[in-house]
Each structure stands twice: as structure tokens, then as C-alpha cells.
Amino acid sequence: MTFSKFLTALGFTAAALAAPMAAPSAQAAGTLTVGLTIDPGSWDPIDTFLVPWASAATNIYDGLTSRGPDMKLQPGLATSWELLDNNARIRFKLRQNVKFHNGEPFNAAAVKFTFDRLLGDEGKKGPQQSNYNSIDHVEIVDDNTVDFVMKQPDPVLLTKLAGYGAMIVPPKYIQEKGDEYFNTHPVGTGPFKFAEYNPKVNLTLEAFPEHWGGAPKLDKVVYRMIAEANTQIAELQAGRIDIATLIPFGLTPTVQQASNLQLVSITGPTVVALRLNTRDGITKDLNVRKALNMAVDREAIIKAVLLGHAKPIASFQSELSFGYDPNLKPVPFDLAKAKQMLQAAGVQPGAAIKIDFRGNDATFREVAQAAAGYFQALGLKPSVQPYEAPVLLNDIIPNGKTGEAWHNSWGGWTFDYDNTAYLMYHSGEKWNPYGNDPKLNALLEKQRTIYDVKEREKILQEVSRYVADEALEIPLYNQNTILGVNKRVKNFVAPADMRFRFTDVSVD
Template sequence: MMRFTALFVTALLGTASVSQAQTGTLTVATAQDPQNWDPIDTFLIAWGTVAHNIYDGLIIRTPDLKLQPGLATKWTYLNGGKTLRFTLRKGVKFHNGEPFNANAVKFSFDRLLGAEGKKGPQQANYTSIKQVKVVDPYTVDFILAQSDPVLLTKLAGYGAMIVPPRYIKEKGAAYFDTHPVGTGPFQFVSYKNGESIRLQAFPGYWGGKPKVANLTFRFIEEPATRVAELQSGRVDIATAIPVAQAATVKGNSKLSLQAVPSPTVQALRFNVSHSLTKDVRVRRALNHAVDRDAIIKSILQGYASPIASLQSSKSYGYDPNLKPYPYDPAKAKALLAEAGVKPGTPIGIDFIGTDAVFREVAQAVAGFFQAAGLKPELKTYETNTFYSDIIPKNKTSNAYQMGWGGWTFDFDNTAYLLYHSKQFWNPDYSNKTLDAMLDKQHTMSDQKQRLVILRDIARFTHEQAIDIPLYNQQDLWGVSKRVQGFQAPSDSLLHLRTVSVK
């Protein structure tokens, strides 16, 4: 039996007086507008950056990646691990005045696990939950269909956020998409698609009133524009500073640059439904064709590390003995010839057009492919179209950009969603052997045995060359020195309640 109990963690939840003076507006520039604020409808890091200030989960993960009580004050495994019981925090209200209680938790998960949740990408993360039962107004039981070693972490993010039953029933799901209501430290004011979302401090927040009165997120896709707005003082914090402008930010006396190791990895995935990349020899050849170290040194200026699988070194499942394919142009050409690929054969590479850094990476990769004798064809897409339509509906070319934020820091949550047959992000690759390994570890409670299988999975995907793992990036944040108390998180999930501005 595992039992967790705790009081507020002052580093995260604080003990700020409700009467504490609030001043000013904190403005954050992010690269992407999720376009939907319903927790069950998106899988984008950009959503988490904003929405963790609007919503709470039963559990909170702190910036140092520790799990702490959120809307639940404690949790206990019962019945040999088949039931997960949560004791809920009392006296909490949603922004619309609706009470938070066990019925709200049940409603949130019934919705996530039902027909509404099936429309989006989040449901697959929570299939270990068979049903949620109300024990009393402040106690709920999660009846588990199977063990899930990452479930507690999942409950701290994205689809597991608790939503208001009465509000959604009255307003409808479509209205909720653009008018979110949660229990978080900031409440919704207005949203302009593609432009901004405005929030204000929620004075009744259970963890203490925020230090700023207003919080605005601006959606600025163009990196140079984000930096320009930061320099001008119209933005206080900017995400995803391009490495080409890192020195500019560092050299500005009014700004600071925070570089943090990230769970995010960048890769080129192969679409195996195309005849060229269906052949494993071609996929291995293309892995040998790319000089990752040169990309990291020349384009990323060292703000990244090479990887052999789609996970960072902090991920549970990481194997330090697994090495990337060595850069070997001669072997790449030999494997292509063995596969019968003629010189000048076209190969498509898809990527997000507004991603200035990856544009350079894609161009470099195209150069490596051309040196191997192929004819690369680059194609760009708008961000939301790429992730909501092109990838999941199997419309990609031979190779396509996959930026994956492994926010759980557990390879299961990456590998299962990217490699298991017919998952949302995997419309084309299917392998029964790999599916069996993924399924086996997905429900194991023995962590040591699970680690062995996760590493086997990493080796299998490496040998099958399902993708080209390129690098584990560092996230670069530009911060105005008028901002007090901000520390860039490793998982991009901003918690801004204790941040202030001078």
C-alpha cells in the first residue's frame, strides 16, 4: 500500500495573505495558440504553459518535478492496488462560484473517458482508469482496469484537470473550448484566437492570491518578433528564444536568459506507408546520413544534446549505453544501393514553417540526404494544421518533424503514444512485437522489470530506425529583469501565482 499525505508545500503553494497587495500585469509571449482551452481536447505543451494557471489537477508537480497535493490532500492505493482513493480539499470553488467536490471529479473523468474524450488525444493516457466512484462529497475512488506506473504523474497535467460540471452542462462543450473555467490561481477574462488570452487573479484561490493582478499570454509564432517584443518591454517573459538570438538576450542589460534542460526531443519520423521509407535499410541509411553533432554545434550553438531514442537523460527508460547511429556517409550510400534506391530518388521532408530553428535543421538534413544521393523536397505547414490534421491523418511525406515534450519524464508516455499501433500520433507504423512490449510494461508495477522492457523498446525502435532522433533541446527563456520570482520550469508548465513584476 502506498500512502501520501502533506500540507501545503510553501515553495509552490505558498502562504501568501489574501490581503497581499497586487500590482501590474505580467505578459508572457508563447509561440503557439492551442486554439482550444478544454483539457481533454489538446496535447500541446503550449496549452500546459497557459492552462496550468487556470486549472488544477488532483496532484500538482512542482518545478523540481516533485508530486504534491493539489485538489486532493492525500491519496492511497487500496485492494492490492486496484483502487486509488483520493481525499479532496474542502472549501475550493471554481471561478464561476461552483463548488469543487467529488461530483466534479467524477464528472471530469467520466467526460474524459467517455464519448467526449474519445474525440481528442488525451483519453489514451488514462485508459487504466475503469471508472470513478463517489464515496462521499470529499472522497473518490478510481477503480483501475490495470496498473499504470505513470498514472500519478499524468494526474498532474493536461487531460486530468478538473472542470466545472454545471458550467459545462449549461454552456456546452463548444463554449467551454473558448471560455475556460477552473479552480486555478487565475481566471479567464477574454480570448482572441491567434492573438492572446487575458486572465486576472482569482482572489478566492485556495493556495493564496496571486502576486500580479493580471496575466496576459500573447501568441507570437515568429521568434524574432517575440524577442523584439521582449526587448521593447511589451513582453515580460518570452518562451522558445531562438538560439541565434540567445546572445542578444544575454547581452541586454534589462534582460536575462534562462536555459533549462528540457524533456523535449526533436526528431524526424518516417512514414512507413510510403514505399521508400517502408524499407528498414533506407531508414537506417538515412540515420547514418545525418551528422547530428554538426547540427548541434553549428545550428543549436551547443544548446542541445544528441539522443539515440526519443527521450531525455532524465526520462525513466533512458539507456546510457544506447548510442545514436554514427555519421557514416559511405555506409548510408551502401545501404541505399542495397535497397535498390536509385540516385536522384525524391524524398519529402515536412516541418513547421514558423519554427526558425528547425527550418535550419531541416535544410541541413536535406543537405545530408542530398549528399547520400537523394533529392530532398521540403514542405512546410502551419503549426496547428500540422499537429491536428497532417500527422494524425497520415498526410505526411516520407519524413516529418516530430517535436515531442516527454513531460512525464517516463518513456512509456512517449513510446506508447508514438509507437503503439493506431495511436493518435502513430497512424502508419505497426509491429506486433513492439506492441507486445509496450503493452507488457504499460501495466507493470515492478519498476525494475519495467525499466528493462523500456530499454528493450528503445533498442527495438533504434534497430528498426522508425525515426531519426536528432537532439534533446534546452529550452531558452527570455525574462525581463522587472520580473521577480520566476524560474523557468523543465516541463514548460508555468505556475505563475508567486511571480511579481516591479
């Protein structure tokens, strides 16, 4: 496929590609404007797992812990924590003299209310509760101290507390206004407070000068909901948005060549693989799976389709993930050796291999076609099968109805390999329709009981090596987080997970 056809497949017309850049349109002084792909529909932390929610709401809310742009865990509304009672209890010391945007005090009662709500009936309605089910309940020790009483060990909990669902919310406000009102009129303790929300159009935040971390340098942050990539780029070029969050790989040169713009391309959490069917077809043979791993030239795919904005991977995690093993290297491309292994495995020329993928992912469509080309060069008869994303994710994969290979893209929001590995490889999990490996199950279960960081890291690295030895998938690449940023934006450090925090950002 030619480069122009590739761009057309992404939804860009020839006229749009050829159009000259519009003259910059002045933004209001002190206002930063960001393009988001979708409107989450609710700004309640327990209602969503969507990245666009976090790109905005990380400025409205704080958690007990937080992550900086370097993804390292740091104190948030809790200043310290300790394990008690043989790890059955975690005690948090809370930051004092903090208040919510409506003037309510932040205290132990607010923490207890937040987690009672998350773990109760209201939390059941959303997707976040299951991430925190290791917590039995929260006890108030005093106004500035809480204990999390645990049902079971959870070494990832401190990281989860920096996540979406664990953002601390105001008890009195929610009790008076109700959940439905809170969905569209959020209140937190973050550096920016809610000002206005027009569903599917925009969200406006204003600076909260009394934030415990210091007053923001900006007056306002405006989020515009722009679902089309070409529209986001056009608005970025015209100066009507300052940060675009939807930059297709094929159009990164457009941003790079604009004198008023900067392309930010950094290592992110998203990894992409072809998972392999270990129950049916030729891929139930380990040697066939190993041969397929050798037959795909990851570097060539990254260069041709992703224009270099990715890295090859050896396991289904990025280098930012806890549990990443730098000594585990991607399988080198060796088509001749792969052919020999197929022959030794008794695979007949023309044997079928099908790749199932999300049909709305234009980039992976190109990757799937490239992989099919490599499989054809191996002597196989490949086919590619697109599905609507909900069908693939909620029926084909979990019910074990895939072909020999299927598309899997994963963000790993905790930046901890447990969040990926347990869900992908433990028997009975939704994303593991075929595997039931007692040794792998035991390793995955063991690391969940261990709080010692080094010991747990060793087990997770052992999991990644075991998965590689069993060739349960073809790890392809870790794709970059890509943003387009107007050069008038100052002191902006792009976070890999796109959870923007604009406290120290300013605009010319």
C-alpha cells in the first residue's frame, strides 16, 4: 500500500492533506486549550477507565498517591504510609489543611466516604470497583489518619491509589447534590476547579489558587471534544488548540514540519502483540509458535507503518512497566530458520493461519497485512479477519473463537506487569481463552502475595521469560505516546500515560 493510500485509510482526504496551514488564531492570554478524542460522559472517578477522562480530570482530583511525568510513585493526599498487622492493614497519614473546591475540608472522613462509595452499590455501576476489591474497608484512626483493612495482600495497591477510581471526592457535596449532578459538576482537591461543561463539546476548568501544591500559572484550561484526527490537526495548525492528543503515525511529519508546533513522541505504556491460539490449528505446536516469532520483522513494520514511533518488544510490556526484564531481547528476524522449524514440525505448505483484529484500527490493519505477508513468505496461507471492536473483545476472544492469531493492544495503566500478565496468562481470565498452565498460574499468584519489591520483581521477570519460552504470543512493539504541542506552551512535560497535570504550565 502506498503512503497516500495509508493516509486515506486513516480518514484523510487528498484535499485536506494538500491544504496549506491556516494562519494562527490567537488564544486568550492565560488559557490553555486541549483536544480530547471523546467525551467520557461522566466526570465521576468511579464511572470510567478512559484516557481522555484522566487527561482532564487529573487536574480536578487528587489521589492518596500520585505519579509524576516520570511515572514514579510519590505522595499525594497521603504524606506517608506503613504496613501493619502482618500486612493486613495499611496506615496512611493524610495531608493537612487541604480543602475541596467547594470549601469542604479534606480529612479522614472524606477518604472513608470515597472508598465506601467505590466499594459499595454506586461503585458496582462502574468499571473501577474490581481494581480495589482487595480492600475490605477503611477505618478512621483520627482526623488525619486512616487504615485500609485488607481482605488479601495487594502489592499494586499503592499504585492503584494514584489511578482513576481512587480519586478522593467530597462527602457533603455528593450527599447534598446527588450522584447524577456530580457526574456533570465535579468537585475535587486538584489544581483546577470545574467551571463549565457542554456535553460532547467542551469542558472548562479554572485555576484553584488554594491548591496544596501551589497555585497554577494558568487561568483556565479548556478541553474540546474533537473525535476526528484531521480536525484536531487542523485546529492545532490554526492555533485554536494548544495540545492535540490524536496524531496518527502517518501524519507526524505534518506536525514536525510546522514552524509553530512541536511533535512530542515518547515511550508510552501501550504495547501491541499477536496472541497465539495454543489449543487449535498449527499454533498449538510450540515449535510453530517459535517459528512464527522469528518470521516477523518487527523493525521493518515499525519503520514502514509506525514511521519509527515505536520500539520492538520481547514481552507484553513497555520498559516503563515494573517487572520489565532488560535482559530479555526480542526474537531476531530469521525467515530461513523459521522455515526449517516449520518443516521440522511437520507443517505442510499452504497451512492456514488467520489473524483476527479490531477493524476500526487502521494502523493495525497495516500491521496485520504486513504480518500476513511474512507468514506467506514462510509458506503458509494467511488470512486477515476484521471485527468490530466490541465483538472481538467481548465475544471472539473471551469465548475462544479466534483464529490462530489475534490482535491484542494493552495499556497497562498501573505500569505494573501484574496488571497485564495476570489477566493475559492466568487460567480462567477473560483475555486467556486457551491457557491453563499450573506453573504459570502459581508464579502469577505468588507475586500477588509479596510486598518485597525486589523479590516480586524477580518473579514477574521469571513470568516474562516463561511466556517467551512458551511463545504464547508474538510481541510486536511498544508504541509511542504522540502529541502535537503549540510552541507557545511553556514548561510542559508530557506524561507517558497522557494524564496531564498543568499546575506549572504557562502559555505565551
